[in-house]
Amino acid sequence: MKGSMRENGFRAIGGLTRQLTSGLVPKGRKGAGKGGGAPLHRLKADWSAIVGAEIARASQPEALLASRGARAAHGAGKTLRLRVAGAASLEIQHMSGRLVERVNGYFGHRLIDDIRLVQGGIAPAPAASTTPRLPDPDPASARRIAERVETVQDPDLKAALARLGTRIAASRRSVVLGGLGTLLLARAPRAQQPTEEQARALAVRPDDHVLGKPDAPNLIIDYFSLTCPHCANFAAAVLPGVRKQFVDTGQARFVYRHFPSDSIATHASQLAECAGPNGFFDTIDVLFRSQVDWLTASEPEAEMAKILEKRGVAAGQCLTNDRLLDKIIADVETGQTLGVHQTPTLFINGRNCGNPGGPDAIGKILRDMDR
Structure with a gap:
C-alpha cells in the first residue's frame, strides 16, 4: 500500500514526472550516477550550445571528478575530464580557462575549477536526417534573448548563450535546463484577477x-x-x-x-x-x-x-x-x-x-x- 502511495505521489509531483526527469540519467541504467550524474548528463546533452559547434566536434565531456588534497579541503569545485581529438588537444588546452567559465556560467555556480584532457576518438554527432532541426523562436523571444545576452563581453560566450537561449525557446525545456532558462527567457507575468482556487493557493497554509x-x-x-x-x-x-x-x-x-x-x-x-x-x-x-x-x-x-x-x-x-x-x-x-x-x-x-x-x-x- 505504501509503495503504491509513493508511486502515485511521484507521478503527481508537478504532473510532469517524465518531462522533468528527461534530462537525467535514469536510475539503474548502466553508468548512472558515476562520474558526475545529472550535471554530467546535462553537459553532454548541451555541450555544443555551451562551447560552440567547432569545439564540440573535437571534444566530449567524459566525467566529473572530485577534487583531492588541499583543493578539496578548501571546497574547490570538480574537475571535468574532457575527451579530445588529438589534433585539437593543444588548442583546447589553451582555451581551458575560458571553457571553465562557460561551464560554470551554464550552471549558474562554480561546478568545476579545472579541465583535464584525455586524448581519444570522438563519437560522431547524429546524422542530420535523424536530428530534426528545432524551429526558430518567435520574434519576441528572439528579441528577449538578444537583450539578455547584450551585456556579456566575451563574444564567443555571448554567441553560445544566445544559441542555448534559442534552443530553450524552441524546445520548451526551460525547467530541465534549470536556471539558465530563467536567465534568458524570464517572462513578464500577465496581470489578471486570481481565481478562487488561485487565491487559496496564494494564502499562507497551516503546513x-x-x-x-x-x-x-x-x-x-x-x-x-x-x-x-x-x-x-x-x-x-x-x-x-x-x-x-x-x-x-x-x-x-x-x-x-x-x-x-x-x-x-x-x-x-x-x-x-x-x-x-x-x-x-x-x-x-x-x-x-x-x-x-x-x-x-x-x-x-x-x-x-x-x-x-x-x-x-x-x-x-x-x-x-x-x-x-x-x-x-x-x-x-x-x-x-x-x-x-x-x-x-x-x-x-x-x-x-x-x-x-x-x-x-x-x-x-x-x-x-x-x-
Missing part, C-alpha cells in the same frame, strides 16, 4: 514553512527546487538580505514551497521536511550550500543523508515517509494552480514576479505596489 510575523503587511512565496543552481544562489546571496530588510523588520513574511524539478530534488525535499518545522530553514540552507557536493556524488541521496546526519537530522527513514511526500505534493499542486513553470519563482503579494533579483529589486516591487 507552510514561514519566516516573519503573522501581521506583516507583505507576503513573499518562493517556489524552489533543491537541484536548481539559481535557487541555491538565491538562498546564499539574496535570502539573507530579504530576511534582514523585510522579514526581521516586520515588513514581510517569507514562505518556502517545494517545486522539485527532478527525482533527486524530490528526495532532497523529503530530507528537508525530515528536519521538522524548527529545523527546516537551516536544513534547506545546508543543502543549498553543499549542492555541488551531493549533486555530483555517485549516490546523491546517500551523500545528502550523510551531510544531514552530521547535523543531527535522522535521515534514515525520510525517503520512505509518505507523510513527507504528501507535503511536497501539496506544495507542487499549489504551484501548478498558480502556473509555476520554473524555479525559483517568487509571488510577491500575489503577483508572479519570477526571479526578480536581489533585495533591492524586491524592495522596488514593494514600493511600486505602494506597500
Whole structure:
C-alpha cells in the first residue's frame, strides 16, 4: 500500500514526472550516477550550445571528478575530464580557462575549477536526417534573448548563450535546463484577477514553512527546487538580505514551497521536511550550500543523508515517509494552480514576479505596489 502511495505521489509531483526527469540519467541504467550524474548528463546533452559547434566536434565531456588534497579541503569545485581529438588537444588546452567559465556560467555556480584532457576518438554527432532541426523562436523571444545576452563581453560566450537561449525557446525545456532558462527567457507575468482556487493557493497554509510575523503587511512565496543552481544562489546571496530588510523588520513574511524539478530534488525535499518545522530553514540552507557536493556524488541521496546526519537530522527513514511526500505534493499542486513553470519563482503579494533579483529589486516591487 505504501509503495503504491509513493508511486502515485511521484507521478503527481508537478504532473510532469517524465518531462522533468528527461534530462537525467535514469536510475539503474548502466553508468548512472558515476562520474558526475545529472550535471554530467546535462553537459553532454548541451555541450555544443555551451562551447560552440567547432569545439564540440573535437571534444566530449567524459566525467566529473572530485577534487583531492588541499583543493578539496578548501571546497574547490570538480574537475571535468574532457575527451579530445588529438589534433585539437593543444588548442583546447589553451582555451581551458575560458571553457571553465562557460561551464560554470551554464550552471549558474562554480561546478568545476579545472579541465583535464584525455586524448581519444570522438563519437560522431547524429546524422542530420535523424536530428530534426528545432524551429526558430518567435520574434519576441528572439528579441528577449538578444537583450539578455547584450551585456556579456566575451563574444564567443555571448554567441553560445544566445544559441542555448534559442534552443530553450524552441524546445520548451526551460525547467530541465534549470536556471539558465530563467536567465534568458524570464517572462513578464500577465496581470489578471486570481481565481478562487488561485487565491487559496496564494494564502499562507497551516503546513507552510514561514519566516516573519503573522501581521506583516507583505507576503513573499518562493517556489524552489533543491537541484536548481539559481535557487541555491538565491538562498546564499539574496535570502539573507530579504530576511534582514523585510522579514526581521516586520515588513514581510517569507514562505518556502517545494517545486522539485527532478527525482533527486524530490528526495532532497523529503530530507528537508525530515528536519521538522524548527529545523527546516537551516536544513534547506545546508543543502543549498553543499549542492555541488551531493549533486555530483555517485549516490546523491546517500551523500545528502550523510551531510544531514552530521547535523543531527535522522535521515534514515525520510525517503520512505509518505507523510513527507504528501507535503511536497501539496506544495507542487499549489504551484501548478498558480502556473509555476520554473524555479525559483517568487509571488510577491500575489503577483508572479519570477526571479526578480536581489533585495533591492524586491524592495522596488514593494514600493511600486505602494506597500
